[in-house]
Amino acid sequence: MADVVENFADRVSSAVKRCGTPAVVGIDPQLDRLPPALVPNTGFAKLDQAVRATSEFSRAVIDAVAGVVPAVKINSAFFEAFRDDGVRTYFELVRYARDRGLIVIGDVKRGDIGSTSRLYAEGHIARPTLSGLDDAAVPDAVTLAGYLGESGVRQFVDAAAASGRGVFVLVRPSDPTADVVHEFGEKSKLYEHLAGLVASWGSASHLIGKCGLSCVGAVVAPKDPESTTRVRQLMPRSIFLVPGYGAQGASAEACRPCFLSDGRGAFINASRSVIFSHEAKRYSERFGDDWKMCIRQAAKDFAADVAGVAR
Amino acid sequence: MADVVENFADRVSSAVKRCGTPAVVGIDPQLDRLPPALVPNTGFAKLDQAVRATSEFSRAVIDAVAGVVPAVKINSAFFEAFRDDGVRTYFELVRYARDRGLIVIGDVKRGDIGSTSRLYAEGHIARPTLSGLDDAAVPDAVTLAGYLGESGVRQFVDAAAASGRGVFVLVRPSDPTADVVHEFGEKSKLYEHLAGLVASWGSASHLIGKCGLSCVGAVVAPKDPESTTRVRQLMPRSIFLVPGYGAQGASAEACRPCFLSDGRGAFINASRSVIFSHEAKRYSERFGDDWKMCIRQAAKDFAADVAGVAR
Numbered sequence: 001m002a003d004v005v006e007n008f009a010d011r012v013s014s015a016v017k018r019c020g021t022p023a024v025v026g027i028d029p030q031l032d033r034l035p036p037a038l039v040p041n042t043g044f045a046k047l048d049q050a051v052r053a054t055s056e057f058s059r060a061v062i063d064a065v066a067g068v069v070p071a072v073k074i075n076s077a078f079f080e081a082f083r084d085d086g087v088r089t090y091f092e093l094v095r096y097a098r099d100r101g102l103i104v105i106g107d108v109k110r111g112d113i114g115s116t117s118r119l120y121a122e123g124h125i126a127r128p129t130l131s132g133l134d135d136a137a138v139p140d141a142v143t144l145a146g147y148l149g150e151s152g153v154r155q156f157v158d159a160a161a162a163s164g165r166g167v168f169v170l171v172r173p174s175d176p177t178a179d180v181v182h183e184f185g186e187k188s189k190l191y192e193h194l195a196g197l198v199a200s201w202g203s204a205s206h207l208i209g210k211c212g213l214s215c216v217g218a219v220v221a222p223k224d225p226e227s228t229t230r231v232r233q234l235m236p237r238s239i240f241l242v243p244g245y246g247a248q249g250a251s252a253e254a255c256r257p258c259f260l261s262d263g264r265g266a267f268i269n270a271s272r273s274v275i276f277s278h279e280a281k282r283y284s285e286r287f288g289d290d291w292k293m294c295i296r297q298a299a300k301d302f303a304a305d306v307a308g309v310a311r
Numbered sequence: 312m313a314d315v316v317e318n319f320a321d322r323v324s325s326a327v328k329r330c331g332t333p334a335v336v337g338i339d340p341q342l343d344r345l346p347p348a349l350v351p352n353t354g355f356a357k358l359d360q361a362v363r364a365t366s367e368f369s370r371a372v373i374d375a376v377a378g379v380v381p382a383v384k385i386n387s388a389f390f391e392a393f394r395d396d397g398v399r400t401y402f403e404l405v406r407y408a409r410d411r412g413l414i415v416i417g418d419v420k421r422g423d424i425g426s427t428s429r430l431y432a433e434g435h436i437a438r439p440t441l442s443g444l445d446d447a448a449v450p451d452a453v454t455l456a457g458y459l460g461e462s463g464v465r466q467f468v469d470a471a472a473a474s475g476r477g478v479f480v481l482v483r484p485s486d487p488t489a490d491v492v493h494e495f496g497e498k499s500k501l502y503e504h505l506a507g508l509v510a511s512w513g514s515a516s517h518l519i520g521k522c523g524l525s526c527v528g529a530v531v532a533p534k535d536p537e538s539t540t541r542v543r544q545l546m547p548r549s550i551f552l553v554p555g556y557g558a559q560g561a562s563a564e565a566c567r568p569c570f571l572s573d574g575r576g577a578f579i580n581a582s583r584s585v586i587f588s589h590e591a592k593r594y595s596e597r598f599g600d601d602w603k604m605c606i607r608q609a610a611k612d613f614a615a616d617v618a619g620v621a622r
Contacts, residue, residue, distance in 0.1 A: 028426075075430075084395040084398040085395070087391075088395035123391035123397070130355065130361055133394065145456050147481070170459075175424035178458070180461070181505070182458075184495075184501055185496055
């Protein structure tokens, strides 16, 4: 079995090369920003209305960006808000996007101690062992909170590696209020310490692909270039999943230090600036009510903008 | 509305006083440790078999401990392993336990930046706004990962406080591999820093109950008495949810520094040592195959053992 499983890092490298861009579109289907065509006259009052619109919108985003970007990131929170109906929709969307050739990152940010993380890993990244659970609905990677240490992370990494999947461990979140924790420390900061841990968790040879990178990646927001460059050096084999571009304010140029010197090794994520582009004059003046065309064009513009900083 | 909502800390204080113990039974229904009577002849091969046994076992635990302990903690990971079928079961169990007068803690350990945490809070602790989502199935409190800072935590705290519910923020987990992160720091340690943040997040007057405690609690494992006492001093108004007793090795006496000097302010959790007590000779020799009686007796023994350290 082992010899037919392609390492996640190699799959990412091929997909980025094929699409010519490291752009990832984040699916955060916020009900109060959906295109008017999807909103009932009375607004969203019932669960089934909300689930249906969320699913329809998310599928349209996937259709619009397939072939334009190599990957999508699906934010679990927006589905968990609808309990089991939302969770069913989340897994249906993972499968839908994978069927269209996209790499799918499940943005679940789970993390616990080992005995509990084993179960989270079963639910979110492992190849299912029970009949009735579809392997095609398991995402290609998930985001993780690694704060509870190695025993919990290991459960995800082992399950991911065994099926050619990957993980992205939170190291430096984009929200400034996260700094109060991540910049804790005197001589060195917590985010640097986490970076060192992630590098060690992903360094075993069976986790490294032919491309030289590991299936254990990291979530790293671009801050000042010096500190980002240092974080990059601390994790020379990790693929970075980079939040903060677009609606959150970072430019493509600001993301450059997240890449290795050869232009590989990072995914840049944009969510709201792409999926809610029907709200932007730049797109609505050109495409009118055709919100799907707005998304497709915004994805193309985003893909082109960040293409230049990667190779 | 506001004047009819009882603060979560007051609800905890009354429930602990009523039961005479601060014991919380954790529901971690691990398939490979379920009583033989619940396991199909062929083992668990199909999703529906696993979900059915998990649900039946968990309901039996709730029936066995209701009236013995004031609260149960339901570990979401064991339900998420079954995707939407598991999540439906989780919310059914929350409701089932609340209907039996138990305070229910949803052990979900969610945490993200503000815009995403708003949705996690909607799914896990807020009073539902969409018809079709049952408020009675929302737990009385959830565990939180506060590493992404105030903007994310605030979403949960506001939603919890508005409906008389609470949160427990991870400050010092029980697993030793978590120490590599939580004991980071030179002059002070990360767990002390987190303790200070939790105290400040929970200090606003509208979050404090008549009992003087806050609806913003903390998960604090008992380590050496000196450091636990210091953590207690850093969070004088927080209820501690204490893991580590029983299967994880801590005694009732070791948990004493987690309480305030007047014996209030902590919940002690035990999971495996109670719910899998049919595996222990002490109970199986007395009750034979009656695993429900084993659980009830183990819950009573646990409740009595920790009663002495609280008031």
